[in-house]
Amino acid sequence: MSSFALPFEKPIVEMENKLKELRTFSENQDIDVSLEIERMQKKIKETKADIYSNLTAWQKVQVARHPLRPYTRDYIKEIATGFIELHGDRIHRDDRAIIGGFASIGGRRVMVIGTQKGRDTKSNLECNFGCAHPEGYRKALRLMRMAAKFGIPIITLIDTPGAFPGIESEERHIAEAIAVNLREMFALPVPIIVTIIGEGGSGGALGIGVGDRVLILENAYYSVISPEGCAAILWKDRTYADKAAEALKLTSEDLLEQNLADQIVQEPPGGAHSDPKTMAETLKKALEENLEQLGKTPTDTLIEQRYAKFRGMGVFGEEQKEEIAPADTGNSSPREEDASREMDQAGRHSKDDNTGSPDSPAQKSSD
């Protein structure tokens, strides 16, 4: 597994192998090749930077799923101290696909919660490949409510292909578990910082994804549907996943541009898996900065801003044309709309005047 490489990583792997050979050669023959080694190291660094600065959306999805990529527990180890894991939803069982507990980051107490993937077959069976059941989301909510009780900020780390599509998952109402988390996370009176560290797989990701800040690692992705799933539906063929990945606008840059993420956390050249320590340091710094800022925000403001943030997400149009109200009348009187409401999406939704939009076909239905 430690030698796993994605197709576009091959040039890097080849160079790294050459470097290894060079070192062995130097050791065995007792010849000084430090100059060559240095040159090779530089070349590797440049190649990595070059390859990784030109990844397609689909390649980024593959990086986000890289089997060597650091997972939630790896980050907790590197970033936090004194992690005390807490288990179970107190209803059904302990879901190993979502872990959480008390920890400290840079001397600050936090509640850290994240989806957890496995490294090998055994651990993947245990944590179900990072796909949580309802009890995972309910455990997360239990821990978040406890954090609120003690006034501790919440850090969530997201890396999941999605919530688990299974019989038991449905029998225990996975949809309801996610929905309740969404509603409750809007009301929690403590700062919440969400970070997509790998895969942001749809509702399963969003289920612990409502917060005051949404961070995303450079090569992570966040999407309403997996590229394969989208390709299967819209192209009727999963092999069009690369096209779907492009169309879904799911990369960190796309999401920052769409105002759906607040901040991109830079990955080391070659991706998070090429240098997990540096990655963890960068993430730690970003989390500390955000904790610092949010710590100063009064609770009421925090909750108001959290709502306003998600409230503003969406792109749509409004017909501005004059329209004749139906002549025959109902018994209730027309109500004045608060005109300012129309404007509260300023800059987000396009006000249509004459952009070739459908010509009010909705009127037909009331004719």
Next chain:
Amino acid sequence: MALFGRRNYSTVKVKKRDIPAGMWLKCPACNEIMDTTILSQALWVCPKCSYHFQVTRDDRLAMLVEAGTFEEWDREFYSVDALGFTGVASYTAKLEENIQKTGCKDAVMCGRGRMGTHDVALAIMDFKFLGASMGSVVGEKITRLIERAIEQDLPVVICCASGGARMYEGLFSLMQMAKTSGALAKLHQRGLPYISLLTHPTMAGVMASYATLGDVILAEPGALIGFAGPRVIKETTQQDLPEGFQRSEFLLKHGLVDKVVPRKELRETIIQLLDFMMSDNSGTVRADSG
């Protein structure tokens, strides 16, 4: 802007149908062939086997709300292709096709109408429009519905039906789940009732947001209700699905749904619930601004 309210106002009459009266239709459950005029009078419930056909938004409105009391909100909202979605067919083409097909701009109709003695903030989703998938328009209209309910002190009733999030809108569509749930957090704090009705089918993103957040969750008989689609579950788990899996009755048994209500009793049931939820202990109905 002053005219805005006026333009929003409309009276919906139930004239136009997808299936004209006098046509024959076969019940998919019992194969009985029926005159659509009779079916329509029976609220689109098979007189022989009680199979519940899907209904249009106008039919749904007519069966729930007192005639002439409905004032539609935000009917002018329409979807835009924010991502420039380039699939096999473009999003714009899909929208156009569905607008032509349904005569509506998107998948939900929202407004204020009277049920019994109550004015309610009512939303009706229409599966015929792109599978009633939730994009920015659906999310925004549902959110505004809830916000207006809070302003006007109204109970909320949402008739759900949906295939899930609208993938043509990428992550914008997923975020509508958060947005609508956030609005419901506010409604919750205000102590206003929310009744969610699950109709065939209600799945995925809508299910994992407002559909399952009702104080009371009702379902029409035999509706497919769930998070993941049955085929996906079967493929993922390689298991046979239990009988009646993800149907209303299954969800009643497993504790999600409060009541499975035949369409004929739907209006009465909702009014009964509102009578209770909107009154105080002295039996006085909560002051409403209607």
